[in-house]
Amino acid sequence: IAEVKVNSMHSLKSVLYLDLILDVNGVGMLYDLLRSHWLQALLKIYECLQNYLGKRPMPVTLQARALNHEVVELLREAPQSGEIKELRRLLRAPHLRGATIKRHEITGDITVARVINGGLADRSGLLYAGDKLVEVNGVPVEGLEPEQVINILALSQGTIMFKLIPVSDRPVSNQTTLYVRAMADYCPLQDPAIPCADAGLPFKKGEILQIVDQNDALWWQARKVSDLSACAGLIPSNHLLKRKQREFWWSQPFQPHLCLKSSMSGFRRSMRLCRRKSWNNQQSCYARCPSSCYSALAAPYEEVVRYQRHPADRNRLIVLVGPAGVGVNELRRRLISSNPREFQSAVPHTTRVQKSYEMNGREYHYVSKETFENMVYSHRMLEYGEYKGYLYGTSVDAVRTVLDEGKICVIDLEPQGIQIARTHELKPYIIFIKPSSISCMRQTRKNARIITDYYVNMKFKEEDLQEMEDSAKKMEDQFGQFFDQVIVNDNLQEASAQLLSAVHRAQDEPQWVPAMWICSDTQP
Numbered sequence: 001i002a003e004v005k006v007n008s009m010h011s012l013k014s015v016l017y018l019d020l021i022l023d024v025n026g027v028g029m030l031y032d033l034l035r036s037h038w039l040q041a042l043l044k045i046y047e048c049l050q051n052y053l054g055k056r057p058m059p060v061t062l063q064a065r066a067l068n069h070e071v072v073e074l075l076r077e078a079p080q081s082g083e084i085k086e087l088r089r090l091l092r093a094p095h096l097r098g099a100t101i102k103r104h105e106i107t108g109d110i111t112v113a114r115v116i117n118g119g120l121a122d123r124s125g126l127l128y129a130g131d132k133l134v135e136v137n138g139v140p141v142e143g144l145e146p147e148q149v150i151n152i153l154a155l156s157q158g159t160i161m162f163k164l165i166p167v168s169d170r171p172v173s174n175q176t177t178l179y180v181r182a183m184a185d186y187c188p189l190q191d192p193a194i195p196c197a198d199a200g201l202p203f204k205k206g207e208i209l210q211i212v213d214q215n216d217a218l219w220w221q222a223r224k225v226s227d228l229s230a231c232a233g234l235i236p237s238n239h240l241l242k243r244k245q246r247e248f249w250w251s252q253p254f255q256p257h258l259c260l261k262s263s264m265s266g267f268r269r270s271m272r273l274c275r276r277k278s279w280n281n282q283q284s285c286y287a288r289c290p291s292s293c294y295s296a297l298a299a300p301y302e303e304v305v306r307y308q309r310h311p312a313d314r315n316r317l318i319v320l321v322g323p324a325g326v327g328v329n330e331l332r333r334r335l336i337s338s339n340p341r342e343f344q345s346a347v348p349h350t351t352r353v354q355k356s357y358e359m360n361g362r363e364y365h366y367v368s369k370e371t372f373e374n375m376v377y378s379h380r381m382l383e384y385g386e387y388k389g390y391l392y393g394t395s396v397d398a399v400r401t402v403l404d405e406g407k408i409c410v411i412d413l414e415p416q417g418i419q420i421a422r423t424h425e426l427k428p429y430i431i432f433i434k435p436s437s438i439s440c441m442r443q444t445r446k447n448a449r450i451i452t453d454y455y456v457n458m459k460f461k462e463e464d465l466q467e468m469e470d471s472a473k474k475m476e477d478q479f480g481q482f483f484d485q486v487i488v489n490d491n492l493q494e495a496s497a498q499l500l501s502a503v504h505r506a507q508d509e510p511q512w513v514p515a516m517w518i519c520s521d522t523q524p
């Protein structure tokens with residue numbers, strides 16, 4: 001394969017494609033072979049290596065790191081045999097990630113700053129944080145900068161010999177493993193403060209991390225639960241990440257309309273319109289939804305535990321979130337009508353007058369303005385708003401009524417309401433309904449109808465689809481850390497089936513939930 005020139009492969013494929021159309025014998029098999037992921041990956045790796053050899057880059061480490069990263073990504077597409085898995089593991093944890101070193105400001109000594117949990121140095125049991133480095137492969141390191149020592153290591157091949165003076169008090173490990181949900185994104189390559197970007201662990205909000213070392217007040221060691229076989233990487237400690245978030249937040253220009261424009265959702269039209277009106281009238285982030293916008297400044301990690309609902313326990317509340325028109329109500333309606341004895345919505349409260357054909361507790365709970373406001377002040381409303389002078393809202397009591405009947409309560413909320421619903425009692429499972437691409441929606445939403453501020457049952461226009469996409473992106477950016485599940489609503493039948501199985505999974509399978517919901521009976 002190494003002899004094959006990549007460019008000529010591409011032209012060969014084009015020729016074969018023509019032959020394939022003409023149905024020449026055996027060409028189909030060859031065409032499929034050349035199109036296969038593993039061969040493509042192999043060729044790309046070969047191309048990378050040629051490029052790398054041609055450039056003979058300096059310094060070697062940076063280029064090697066980029067190549068390493070590229071190859072790991074390519075191997076992701078290759079068939080997952082045992083060897084490929086091992087190769088990916090090794091490439092993601094090369095020997096340089098086994099430990100980090102630092103230079104003592106006064107003495108100039110090079111010492112081991114930390115040993116990376118699960119890395120080669122750790123597994124060898126020979127290196128400890130605080131050990132003083134004297135020689136690497138026979139080269140004295142006295143007077144050198146850490147980068148120079150790293151270059152010696154990078155250029156070394158085979159066995160690496162360290163001469164070192166062990167730290168006098170080798171630390172006894174008494175770490176307890178902690179699991180957290182990342183509430184913010186982190187990219188070590190964009191963090192100038194990280195002691196060693198190579199050893200950093202990038203993560204996205206919502207990912208669950210296993211924290212294995214908190215010895216350093218600033219830099220912890222962690223791995224992702226989705227890949228516990230990988231060696232640990234450095235992440236900013238709770239305290240440090242909070243400081244970074246705060247600095248970043250203050251450095252941003254003031255944006256009074258940063259909040260999401262609200263959508264309507266809920267089965268009753270007034271309730272939907274009231275939400276839209278209420279949220280569209282928002283003046284600024286600070287005035288109306290500090291909980292959501294300031295959440296970036298709240299704890300950057302949330303401690304989580306694995307929770308499996310006991311069959312005798314109440315069901316978990318199911319919350320659907322999504323941009324206006326994405327199909328939250330359609331999916332909710334389909335789910336409930338698939339088995340009304342199992343699923344039910346919460347009946348909203350309103351201050352408007354009951355109509356002759358309505359029944360208290362069926363369409364709405366009809367209450368006085370005073371009662372409604374009391375419910376708001378005593379935090380018994382998950383969300384509420386005003387429409388044509390009347391108040392509308394979904395209460396915790398209404399949700400509790402459904403749960404007490406042993407049913408699964410399915411509601412939809414504005415994302416701003418997620419944090420209010422996240423309580424020990426309701427243990428909500430949050431499902432984000434995401435729009436498919438605009439080109440797909442053009443096809444699937446041909447006969448669909450939306451409710452806008454001024455019209456009911458309007459056909460979707462191009463700008464509605466664009467707004468849906470923009471709004472979904474903003475929701476994911478601001479609230480993605482709270483989503484337990486994301487369902488793309490492309491094909492309605494498929495999305496409904498996915499919703500049904502997600503709802504059952506939430507009730508019957510172990511899930512990561514905030515530790516606070518489980519460890520304390522008194523916490524919210």
Ligand SMILES: Nc1ncnc2c1ncn2[C@@H]1O[C@H](COP(=O)(O)OP(=O)(O)OP(=O)(O)O)[C@@H](O)[C@H]1O
Nearest residue numbers: 264265324325326327328329330444448449490492
């Ligand atoms: N996957 C889909 N394919 C085709 N049509 C869909 C799909 N999902 C939803 N629809 C249709 O799109 C329209 C809007 O859906 P729905 O009323 O559920 O939106 P929503 O998310 O609840 O937003 P809003 O609260 O603003 O109405 C409805 O006509 C619905 O039947």
